[in-house]
Amino acid sequence: MKIALQINEGPYQHQAADSAIQFTKAALARGHEIYRVFFYHDGVNNATRLAIPPQDDRNITEQWIALQKEHNLDLVVCIAAAQRRGMIDEDEMKRQGKDANNIAEGFRISGLGQLIDAGIEADRLIVFGA
Amino acid sequence: MTMLHTVNKSPFESKTFDTCLGLAKGGSTILLIEDGVYAATTGNSVADKIKNTSDINFCVLDADAQARGIEGKLAEGIKVIDYEGFVDLVAEHDTVQAWL
Numbered sequence: 001m002k003i004a005l006q007i008n009e010g011p012y013q014h015q016a017a018d019s020a021i022q023f024t025k026a027a028l029a030r031g032h033e034i035y036r037v038f039f040y041h042d043g044v045n046n047a048t049r050l051a052i053p054p055q056d057d058r059n060i061t062e063q064w065i066a067l068q069k070e071h072n073l074d075l076v077v078c079i080a081a082a083q084r085r086g087m088i089d090e091d092e093m094k095r096q097g098k099d100a101n102n103i104a105e106g107f108r109i110s111g112l113g114q115l116i117d118a119g120i121e122a123d124r125l126i127v128f129g130a
Numbered sequence: 131m132t133m134l135h136t137v138n139k140s141p142f143e144s145k146t147f148d149t150c151l152g153l154a155k156g157g158s159t160i161l162l163i164e165d166g167v168y169a170a171t172t173g174n175s176v177a178d179k180i181k182n183t184s185d186i187n188f189c190v191l192d193a194d195a196q197a198r199g200i201e202g203k204l205a206e207g208i209k210v211i212d213y214e215g216f217v218d219l220v221a222e223h224d225t226v227q228a229w230l
Binding site (some may be wrong): 001003008014015016019022023025026027029030032124125126127128129130 | 136138163164165193194212213214216217218220221225226228230
């Protein structure tokens, strides 16, 4: 079965990102396909490569990156939600004339159409959020 | 048409459990995750709500119940499941509604 996820909450805010990661691992272990993970609202903060959590805490972004590498996940960050929170990739940095970018490798920035597409193409859409 | 409802807030913090319970149709499943697992405990003002609802299946996510130390205080009739059980519930129901 094709399963898509929408994540509305930032890492370390409460538990949604952790729940979504555990769900993703279990779904893959069960033989399902993760069609897309769409990061929306504060969920876009999962995609920063500049976060440095304490050494004895989990690194949520690293966990996403590891899952992405192993299973070739499509991790999509909502562009409008990202821009208003200062989350930009290299292309947007140049286009907007900014001096830095912070989207981690393995994530891509795109629009809400990607969420609608996931809703249509995937068999199930699961929302994790605040 | 069956629906899986997920509730992730404590019933003492938010009205989402009550709203979900009021709107869920018979034959559907309510899965309690994160702080939502507190709705599955006995000895409080919400315990009777699950007890008095017979046509809805209640499940609680084991990891979240254990993290809060309530695995020994769960009401009768609530099924305890792991993350793979969560995935199976998603597959078994036609749609999933998250009450955030």
